[in-house]
Amino acid sequence: xxxxxxxxxxxxxxxxxxxxxxxxxxxxxxxxxxxxxxxxxxxxxxxxxxxxxxxxxxxxxxxxxxxxxxxxxxxxxxxxxxxxxxxxxxxxxxxxxxxxxxxxxxxxxxxxxxxxxxxxxxxxxxxxxxxxxxxxxxxxxxxxxxxxxxxxxxxxxxxxxxxxxxxxxxxxxxxxxxxxxxxxxxxxxxxxxxxxxxxxx
Ligand SMILES: [Zn+2]
Numbered sequence: 001x002x003x004x005x006x007x008x009x010x011x012x013x014x015x016x017x018x019x020x021x022x023x024x025x026x027x028x029x030x031x032x033x034x035x036x037x038x039x040x041x042x043x044x045x046x047x048x049x050x051x052x053x054x055x056x057x058x059x060x061x062x063x064x065x066x067x068x069x070x071x072x073x074x075x076x077x078x079x080x081x082x083x084x085x086x087x088x089x090x091x092x093x094x095x096x097x098x099x100x101x102x103x104x105x106x107x108x109x110x111x112x113x114x115x116x117x118x119x120x121x122x123x124x125x126x127x128x129x130x131x132x133x134x135x136x137x138x139x140x141x142x143x144x145x146x147x148x149x150x151x152x153x154x155x156x157x158x159x160x161x162x163x164x165x166x167x168x169x170x171x172x173x174x175x176x177x178x179x180x181x182x183x184x185x186x187x188x189x190x191x192x193x194x195x196x197x198x199x200x201x
Contacts, residue, residue, distance in 0.1 A: 004077050013063055014075035015056065024048065024080040050142050054111060055083045058104040058149060062087075062161075065103035069096045094176075098168035101161040105150045112146035115139050158184050 004016040025048055032044030055078060062085050063073045072088040091097040119139045154162040163183050170179035 010060075011063070013060075013073045016075055016077040018077055018079045020080050021052075021078050047141065051145050052078060054108060054142065054146055054149060057107050057111065058153075059083045059085045061103040061105075061107035062100055065100040066091070069100065071100070094168040094171040094179075097164055097171070101164035101168065104161055105153050108146040108149040108153075112143050112150070115143040115146070119143065156183075 003019040005019070005022075007015045007017050009015070025045055028044045028048050029041045033041035036043075056076070059076045063076070066073055066087055069091055071091065073085050074088060076083055076085045087100075091100050119137065153160050154165070156162040156166040158164070158167075167179045167183035170182055173179075174182075
């Protein structure tokens with residue numbers, strides 16, 4: 001993907017960050033600085049970076065599941081709207097497709113469960129729904145982010161994970177082509193990329 005910088009390589013997968021994501025960090029720092037000075041600016045940047053980590057871990061859920069089926073992931077790119085994992089090829093069986101697609105959101109469910117254990121399960125729905133609010137507890141915010149990541153990515157439309165889950169389920173009954181056609185009319189695209197939303201908070 002053009003306009004992206006290589007951050008490093010983990011287990012054979014290049015982690016790339018798109019220039020627009022760098023601009024998002026600059027913008028978040030600037031707007032938070034206007035509101036609350038340097039401490040607020042760094043808190044804003046730390047929050048976005050925590051979202052970044054959760055999205056990368058989500059992508060590695062897909063990567064680990066794909067690797068299980070001997071599919072390599074040459075690179076992932078982080079954009080302001082989320083992460084994109086480029087798989088070497090599409091899973092060939094509906095079950096493979098299903099498992100690769102759900103592995104990402106499952107990582108976020110695990111992170112949210114861990115954070116709930118840390119905060120002792122005391123977080124209102126109202127707090128969880130506003131993870132971008134700096135007034136909310138430090139651990140509650142990422143818990144809200146991870147729940148958001150699960151809900152957002154399970155929207156049954158391509159190229160979201162939910163669209164792939166839908167195609168896998170349809171392909172159990174129909175042919176792969178028909179399942180793809182139906183699932184693709186709900187969303188867009190049918191390529192090798194796993195689009196995972198995340199930063200639209
Ligand atoms: Zn995903």
